Amino acid sequence: MNNINRMGLGVKKSLLYTCIVLSPVVPAFADIASIEKMLVIGSVEGARSLPGSGAVISSEQLRTEVTTDINQALKTVPGIYILEEDGLGLRPNIGIRGATSERSGKITLMEDGVLIAPAPYSNPEAYYFPTALRMSLFEVLKGAPLLRHGPQTTGGIVNMLSTPIPEEMSGSVLVTADQRGSSDIHAYFGGQTGDWRFLLETVQRNGEGFKDIDRSSQNPGYDISDYVFKLGWSGERQSVLLKLQSSDEISNETYLGLSDKDFNEDPNRRYGLSSIDEMDNDHQALNLSHVFKWSDTVTSTATVYRNDFARNWFKLSGGGDIVRAANEGGALEQAILDGSAEKDGLNYTNNNRKYISEGVQLNFDIEAGAHQFAVGLRRHHDEMDRFQVVDTYKQESNGDLVFQSRSSDTGQVSGSNNREEEADALSFWLTDSWQVSDALNINLALRYEDIESSRLEYSDTARTTFATDKNRQNDTAIWLPGVSFSFDVNDQIQLLAGVHKGFSPLGGGAKVSQDPEESKNWEAGVRFNNDHIFVETIAFYSDITDTTENCSVAAPCSNGDTSGSFALGESAVSGLELQVSAEAAIGAFQIPLDAAFTYTKAEITKDNAVSGFESGDKRKDVPGRVFSLRAGFEHQSGWNNYIVAKYIDEMCSVAGCNRTGDSYEETEELFVMDFISRYQLSQDVEIFLKTENIFDQQKIVSRNPDGARPNRPRTTLVGIQYDF
Secondary structure (H helix, E strand, C coil): CHHHHHHHHHHHHHHHHHHHHHCCCCCCCCCCHHHHCCCCCCCHHHHCCCCCEEEEECHHHHHHCCCCCHHHHHCCCCCEEECCCCCCCCCCCEEECCECCHHHCCCEEEECCEECCCECCCECCCCCCCCHHHEEEEEEEECHHHHHCCCCCCCCEEEEEECCCCCCCEEEEEEEEECCCCEEEEEEEEEEECCEEEEEEEEEEEECCCCEECCCCCCCCEEEEEEEEEEEEECCCEEEEEEEEEEEEEECCCCCCECHHHHHHCCCEECHHHCCCEEEEEEEEEEEEEEEECCCCEEEEEEEEEEEEEEEEEEECCHHHHHHHHHCCCHHHHHHHHCCCCEEEEEEEEEEEEEEEEEEEEEEEEEECCEEEEEEEEEEEEEEEEECCEEEEEECCCCCEEEEEEHHHHCCCCEEEEEEEEEEEEEEEEEEEEECCCCEEEEEEEEEEEEEEEEEEECCCCCCCECCCCCEEEEEEEEEEEEEEEEECCCCEEEEEEEEEEEECCCCCCCCCCCCEEEEEEEEEEEEECCCEEEEEEEEEEEEEEEEEECCCCCCCCCCCCCCEEEEEEEEEEEEEEEEEEEEEECCEEEEEEEEEEEEEEEECCCECCCCECCCCECCCCCCEEEEEEEEEEECCCEEEEEEEEEECCCECCCCHHHHCCHHHECCCEEEEEEEEEEECCCCEEEEEEEECCCCCCCEEECCCCCEEECCCCEEEEEEEEEC
8 A cells, every 4th residue: 555655644644633632631531421422313212303314223122133133123214225135234235315225335334423434435335344243222314414424424324332331340141043053142341440441342253154055065154253342531521432343254255146047946045156255354443532521511522543444355256247148048157157067267356455444533512502513523534455366267067166377476467456545534514403492493514525535556466557547536525514403393293304415425436527426305204202102204305416326346336337436317316204103001011013114216317318327217226115013022021022024125226127127137025024032031131032034035135246145034043141
C-alpha cells in the first residue's frame, strides 16, 4: 500500500492531532454507563415515539430466539430486505427501503456507533460482519433522523450494540449443538471494582454446514473465533472506554451455485468444482471513547477507531457462465458441472484483499430549553489493497482437479487483480430535537459529506507501472438537509412525517465524470399505543436520481459488471410498512404477539438509452411483500414456547426481469417457521430447544453469485445458558 499510504499520511496526522485536541484530560469523571451505550434509538419504547421510523431488536428477543444469524433477527423488522447467500448468515445482504441489499453496501453499518464495514466509503461491501452472538441489541433507523449518521443515508442504518460491561461481577455461558454436529459457545465475564470496569468475552463457532460436495469428503462448514476485551474508567464528570476485538474465520464457502435442474433435484448439492474453495479472514478493531460532561447541559463524546480486515477467498471464477449455459440446455456445461467432462483453464482466484478503516469522531450534545442539539464531525480514512493471484486447474473426466499454473509464476498480475483504492472523508452534522409543545416535536437535521476517492491499477506485479487509463479519482461534496416531526393527537394516537435528502457514495472505483446517487425521501404515518396494543403504519417514498448499483463478483450489476458501479438512471421506491404488537393473558399463559408487514414497489421511472432500462423495469433485490409473525406462550412455571414465521416474496436478481420474463433472473417466494421452547431449570440455568424451518421448505432465495442458492433446511439445536 505504499502509494496509498503516502496519500493518506496527512489524513492520519490530522486524525491524531484532532484526537489530542478534542480529548481533554481532567481529574474528574463521568458515569461510564453513558459511554457503554452508543445508542441510536435505545429501546423498543423509544422506537415507538421517534419523529421518524425505527425498530429495536431487544436483548430479550435475541436471547429468546437464540439468535446466531442477524438475517433471521432482521427479518422481523418492517422495511428490511434480506437476500440470503449461504444459508448460514456469514455474509449478510441487507437492504432498507430504497437501498438495495447487495453485500449490505447501500446501508450504514455500525457497531457501538462506529462504522464497521471494511472500507465504508471506498469499498462498503460487508465481507466482514460482526458475530451476532456477541450482540446485545440491534437498532434500525429510517427517515430523516438517520442524517445524524452516515455515509449511506437513503434507506437506513443498522447499529449493533455489543455486550455491555456488567454492573456487578458476573458472567454467562451459552452452549448449543445441532443435529449435524455444529456447536456454538458464547461466554463472558466482567464487572466493576472501584472506578474500573472490564469485560472478557469470546464466541467460538464450529459449523458443519448443510451441503454435500460431489466426490469430496470436504466439510462445507466454518470455524469462527471472536474475542473482545473492554476496559473502562469512570468518575464524576468524565469516562473512558477502551474496546479491543479480534476474530478469525475459515469457511469452506463458495460462490458457485446450482443450475435450476440440479437445484430442483437436490438444493443442498454442491458441485465438485467448488471442493477446493475456502474463505480465510481475520479482523482486528480498536475503539477508544471519551465522554466529558462540561456542564449540566453540555456533554461531549470523542471516539478514535481503527478496523483492520484481511481476507483471502480462494474460489472458482466464472462458474456463473457455466451454470447459465447449463440452464439454457448446454449438455457439455452440465457435464462439466457433474464432473464427467474435461475442462481446461478453470481459474481459481485468490481473492486476497486488505482493508483499513480509521478515524476520529466528536459529538456535542447540548440542551437549551426546548431544544436538544447534537453537533459533531468525523474525519475518516479507509483503503483497500487487492492483489489477486489466479491459479489455473484442469478438471479430468473423472472429476479430479489438477493444478496447472499460477499467474504470478507465468506472467504479471495486473489490472483489476492488482489495485489499490482509498477514500478520505470529512463529515459534519447538526441536529435539533425541538419540543415545540407537549404534543409537537420537530427534528431538524443537516449533514455534510466531503469525499475524495481514488483507484490505482498496476500493470506489473512489482507495482512500478500504472495500468493505462486505470487511474481514477472522484471528489464529492454534498449537503443533506432533513426535517421530521411527531405530533401527539391524544394519549394514544401519534402522527409522524418527514422528508430528507439521501446520498450513497460511489466508492473508490468511481471516475471523475460520475455523479453519486442522490434521493429525496418522504415518509408519513400514524401510531396507536395503549396498555395492550401497539399499531404503526408508515408510508414511504424515495425519488432517486443517478441510481447506482455497486458491482462485485458476489453481486454483479445488472449489466454484468463485477467491479466499479453501474448507473441505472432515475428510479422510485414506494411502499407501506405495518407493525402490530399485542399481549393477551389466557389463564396461566401470557401470549405476546408481534407482526410486521412491508409492501414495496421499486422500479425505473424514466427510459435510459445508455443503460438500456425502461420505465417500469423492476429494480433488483427488492421483494414486493415481506411478512413476519412472532407469537409466545409463556407460562408461570418457566416453560415458555414461541413460534416465529417469516415470508418473503420473489425478487429480481437483475433489474428489469419483469420485462424480460427470464425465470433464471428471479428468486422464489419463501415461507419458513421456527419453533423455540425454553425451560427455566433454576434461577441461573435455562435449557432450550430450537427448530428452524420446521416444515423444511427450501427455495431459490438468491441467484447471485453464480447460480441458484437455497436457504437453510430444517435444523434442530439444543442448548443451555448459565448465568453466574
